[in-house]
Amino acid sequence: MNKMADVAKLFGKELGEEFTVKYKGECYKAYFKTNGIRVRAMYRPFWDTILIGLFTGEAVIVDDRQ
Secondary structure, three states, rough: OOOHHHHHHHOOOOOOOOOOEEEOEEEEEEEEEEEEEEEEEOOHHHHHHHHHHHHHEEEEEEEEOO
């Protein structure tokens, strides 16, 4: 059973909901998919780095509602 919807909910997001993530001083648009995370303007081999960074606190989701 796929758990990515549950992972998205851990971060207060839904699958397909776009958000901004800050990683190493740079901001990227991203969204969760059933097969992981998609990060715009970043090469695909690095997408998992962002996902791991979210779990470890090295990457954070930025509140876009300002």
